[in-house]
Amino acid sequence: MNKSFYFAPSLKFIANEKLSFIVNTEILQRKSVNAPMLFLSGSTALLDNNIDVFEKIYKKSFTSNNLSIENPTFNLQAQALYKLSDAWTSQTVFSTGKTTADGYYSYLYGSTDGNAINHYISRLNNETRTIDIQQNFIGDFKIGKLRNRVVVGLDYFNTNLRNNATGWNLLGQVTLDDGLSTAVLSQSAVDNLLAVTSVSNTEAEQETYSAYFSDVLNLTPTLSAMVSLRVDLFKGNEVYVFQGGDDETNDDQTAFSPKFGLVYQPIKDKLSLFTNYMNGFSNTSPQEVSDADGTNPTIKSFDPEKANQFEVGVKANLFKNKLSATVSYYNINVSNILMQDPDNVNNAIQGGEVESKGIELSLIANPVAGWNIITGFSHNNSEVLEETEGAGYLGLRPVESGPEDLFNFWTSYTAQSGSLKGFGVGFGGNYASENKPINNTNVGSYELPSYTILNSSLSYSEEKVTVILKLDNIANKNIFRMGYSSASKT
Template identity: 55%
Template sequence: MKKYLLPILLLIGMQSAFAQQSKITGTVTNTDGSPIEFVNVALKEKNTGAVSEQNGQYIISNISPGRYTLICSFVGYQSAERKIQIKENENLNINFTLKDDALQLDEITVSYTQKNKFHKDSSFIVSKLPLKDIENPQVYNSIPKTILKEQVVTNMNDALKNATGVTRLWESTGRGGDGAEFYSMRGFSVQPTLVNGMPAINNAGLDPANVESIDIIKGPSGTLFGSPVISYGGMINITTKQPYESFGGSINYITGSNGLNRIAADVNSKITDQSFARVNMAYNKQNSFQDAGFSESLFIAPSFKFKPSDKLTFLVNTEFLSSESANAPMLFLNRNAELSYDNISDFEDAYTRSFTSNDLTIKNPSFGLQAQALYEISDNWTSQTVISRSNTKANGFYHYLWDLTDGENFARYISKRNSETNTTDIQQNFLGDFKIAGLRNRIVIGLDYYNSILRDNSSGYVQNGTVNIQTQEDTGVLTTAGTNAFLEENFAGINEATNEVMSAYISDVINITPSLSAMTSVRLDRFSGKPSIYSAEPIEEQYAVSPKFGLVYQILNEKLSVFGNYMNGFVNQAPQQVADADGSNPRLKSFDPENANQYEGGIKSNFFNNRLSATASYYHITVANRLMTDPENVNNSIQGGEVVSQGYEVSLTANPIAGLNLIAGYSNNDSEVTKDYETSGYLGLRPEEAGPSEVFNFWASYSIPSGTFKGVGVGFGGNGASEHLTLNRATTGTFVLPAYQVFNASLSYSTFQYDIILKANNITDQRYYSGWSTVTPQNLRNYSLSLNFKF
């Protein structure tokens, strides 16, 4: 804890230093009295200001005494100015009413901040270029921090329920290498592996305290991000909060069902005219809805911004997470024998049983650091240098239940995990925006070095009793001392997986006409090392080339576009020991990388000054070169397996009237193993990682914008999915997790300085399950109350 005190004390000291300066507050409305969001309110002489919130309110802090011109501007409205004089320790309240200006609807309003055009926001991260969503041929969804606040989100799973076509397969296990949560996207499993577009590995659940937005990047994106962090279905990126140029922040307390207690703080301060600091922190403790299990974590994220000149900016983001949890063991159906269960009703009596104890915990401390330098070489070129480091550990018990195929009993297998993963990524990007022969080019030329080291010193797996799923009788020893006695003489040895990837890539977006643009990208990857600790032999050297193409035609400029893309992703394959059919002639065999190719087309729209945005697309992904057993030689592996995943997605965000906000999404996926050897058990079937074929999400909220009940708000939404084939093999049979619909609601009251939100999740108390050859009960009805104070 001591290492976290210094940044906290520094910011508290900064708060004291600046708290006595003057500030300006106010509300921006249109002529009918409705508040306007995202309006720039700036002091002309200071080049500083604020942006109005959803309720139209703004605040500019840390103002020195003097005379100023206060400017209020927004696209589609006539700008307004106000001459003011502010005294020491004075708080001025200045309100603005802006008039519509149809003649300015297509003009660009310059913000009060001098933001680098290559600033690392969500749109930049997706393409590594400053492309608006409507001119980007790739599909992505961004979940902003305002939604997380409105929905009283305390974990990543609840946050990702706002993403189109995303469902959770596995909850966090905490074990090294793959302990974070698994989700399904476009028919393939994916884990959160990116922070600000850079690799960041974590063995546990992530805390949302430092989230500016969560970016769901769709499709196999190997061209710009490389093989270590991608999934064929897409990627999950966390864009973190960054320091801004005034003092401010918030303190938040959340309490609720299952012993939920959470306190979080966000403090930002100006240090000098060129340097700024921000700290986000959270302490979170919650029990399981089952009879045992808990999670407890302390998260602190100091970040710093330094601008020594107009051309050079340094950004440093750090995250420290200390977490401990007692996780219920995943309940595995037997993958190697005929199913002994045929209906989910066999598991319903054990819905609230965890089959663990709060003695069997695992600790997952993590650390992440990103240091970035942005230098404007000229008006047309910017250099971006980024260094990213992450460290995550697993220390404690991991256990699972395995079906013994007698229709009643599961064996508990337990291990004492002790592992550490370190990653390093260094990127150098040169970003250009220039014209050749009258055609605008936006280009990124990059070099990328990635290194990861996973060291595992865990015990082996030992059976610790059995569980009867019908009677819930458990014969295991669920104490730390008793379990340690089981494992005392069992050590799996020291295992290590080190891999190194060196890459070069280039991506160029050319505006062929003002309405038509084309993206052309390619990456060259050189991989060496072990893809995992389970690999028998390392790869000495393996090369991969990953192309990407895209076209966008704007039917209505910045309002409506059609797009198409071809995207590629790949996974390196480790050598394997093979032999002839009679077992003779053993040898090491190398393989080419497995690869995925996606074709996608669709439409994007953005109408009424960002009040209505929608995306609809159809995609087709083919994964080829998959390893499979040689049908003529069981001792040999060959490449030739294939999976096809195709479907369509529709997502919508809207603000049709003042105070009303809507988000919604629907996805339909058809996935099939199209090539494999006939006796594999997979051919012609839907892969288990594909998740449900249909998924929907929606959330609607309304806050009264004016009048006696101004600030009172309500919200309602939900998620649903079709049935999920959690185990689906010809050799075992198929086990179905039923379709579900879960609904949530909220009641809130907000003012300029504080918010009160009451949230109810799963209000119908629906029993539903997730899984990936597993059966995992999900949370029942629960409540939370959020109290938020802003300063």
């Protein structure tokens, strides 16, 4: 079961020649039943090392419409644009959002006997609220003969996460050789099962205060430089309420992110060489963790992940912009990484370091009127350089890195004249190489096979109306996707 309703009204109001307002909203009502994610045991040796053993139960959901979850979402963004002068514009942005998860969520956890896997379930009751206030001053002016395009801004972001979910409990077991389950998939049976678990009563709040500056400077008509700096202060606070009292922790962090870049055009407006360097960070949101058996749920805060990134590439616009191509090489080193706890599927550990390097290629072509081609390819080589001692990931590809190779292609044609004017046809697909949701010297590796998805579409467009009929996965291939030591089916 998957029912949803989506509504996204947008409003623009021009008060006068200097002041305008834009309001965008998103309202989503969704009720669905989750097909359980499969988590593979990361603490003991694996007897099977590929997905073939699960092919026989591919079409089984191991859930029922009685165990649904509701995920209503509301987002609002309001902007005020005011032209201060010919060179400067003020942009004020207010955003707020609310996301809720209320209902049943389950997962499968693979044991090591090669046949039986455990089925766990919990009743979620989570709510996340966000508020963001941003003030930007955008300038475009010259100092002497040098053109400056400047952004100076302040930003405040607040996120509040409330968690009143039950603990996890064993719902039953699934045997792989026959696909049978011992679980009783009724709401009353599950409620009785969860009544004996502890209920989390946790609230976590994070505030981020940011200031940033960026300037793109045209040194010559064919050479430009960019310099920027962003400073973020993270203020974290979490409260875990338990019987007889409560526990409060605070976690404040400051992060600096400078960025530098150069763009040179050997052939103006047709061929560009670019390079950039960034020392950045990624704020890690609080996450719910618990003991290995699903008891004692709480919310855990983490430090920001830190990254050094270098990129170099070339971009070409040829044949009067009918062909646009970009090729780039990157090298990224990320430290303080959040990693899966090998001894507890319900926990995460921090302190890893990963190096990723690779190439990316994208191409957009419009050979003739109405014919469009979009394609892209990426190759990524990633390796764990540091880990928590004995975790078993050192020197291997991180499980969160996904496939090494990705390829996408889409071509479409829409008739521009004649009796078929407005009718269009499209065809394309996606390819992903094999990847390993478990890759650990302590327990072994588990490989998901590569896959290719082919899609097509028929469309008709007339003035402001467009109708599209799309067919995905034409070949009806069984596809497995990966996560942190986990796999799901599509």
